[in-house]
Amino acid sequence: MRRQNKKHRTIRKCISGPNFTGQHLLHHPGTIRQLMETARLQPTDTVLEIGAGKGSLTFPLAERAARVLAVEVDAAFAETLREKAERHPRITVLLGDIRDIRLPAKPFCVVANIPFAITTAILGKLLGPEGKAFQRGALILEKGAARRFTEEATADPRLLAWRMQFRFEMRTAVPRAHFAPPPRVDAAIVRIVRREQPLVPAAESRRFAAFAAYLLRQPRLPAAEALRGIFTPAQLRPTLQLARVDRAQTAVSLSPEQWASLFLAMRRHVAPYRWPKG
C-alpha cells in the first residue's frame, strides 16, 4: 500500500509539472456523439482509448464495441474509472503511460481525446511499425496539429510516409469551451483510416521517407529539378508523365499518389546507389 502511494505521488508529481497540459476533460454531449459517429465502430471492434480520464468516452465506447482498453497515466483517474467500470465486462483499465504500453497485436481502433502535449509520440507509435494492427481511429487533436495532418500540402517526410499507409481526414472543429478546464487552443476531430492497399509497401517506409526528405530539401523548388539528382533525363521524362507531375509543380504540392508513383519509379528504374539515404 505504501509502495502504491509512493508510485501514485510520483505519477502525480510528474503529470502536474509545468509541461503537463493534458488534462482537459470532454463534457460536451454533442462532441462526444460526433466523435462516436466519426469512429464508425462495429460491435466486434477492440478500441484503445488513450488518456481515458474519468471515462467520458469510455462508457459510450463500451456501448458500441466488443472491448475497450482504457489507458490512463493518472493513478487517481485510473482508480476512479476502475471503480466505475467494475461491473462492465467490456472495459479494461490500464494504468500507465501510453508511450510505454504495448499496443494490441490483433486489429484495433483508437478513439481518444489525447493529451495534446504528446501528439507526435502517440501518432508515431500508432502509425509506425509498432502499430501494425492499428486499423482506424477518431482522435481529438489540437486544431493546428489537425490541420497539419490533413492539409494536402506538407513538407514533412514522416507525415508523407504515414500517408502512404493511411488516409487522414479533418472532421469537426471542437471549441475549447467543450473541455474542462478549457485548453489554450481549439481542437478538431480527425479520422484516420488504414488504406486497404498501401500506396507504398510498409517495409519501404524508411526508404520512402529518405526519398521525400531529399525532394523536400527545398520544398518550393519544382520537384522535377530535385529529381534530376536521382533520375537520368531519359528516366525522368516518362516518370513525370506517369505520375502526372507538371515540370513546374513543387515538391510540397505533390499528392500522395504522385509521391508514391515517383518513389516506385525510382525503385524500379534507378540503380540503388543513386537512391537517397536516410
Ligand SMILES: C[S@@+](CC[C@H](N)C(=O)[O-])C[C@H]1O[C@@H](n2cnc3c(N)ncnc32)[C@H](O)[C@@H]1O
Ligand atoms: C485530454 S484528457 C482526456 C480525458 C478523457 N478521455 C476525456 O475526454 O474526458 C487526456 C488524458 O490523458 C491522460 N494522459 C496524459 N498523458 C498520458 C500518457 N502519457 N499516457 C496515458 N494517459 C495520459 C491525462 O491524465 C488525461 O486524463
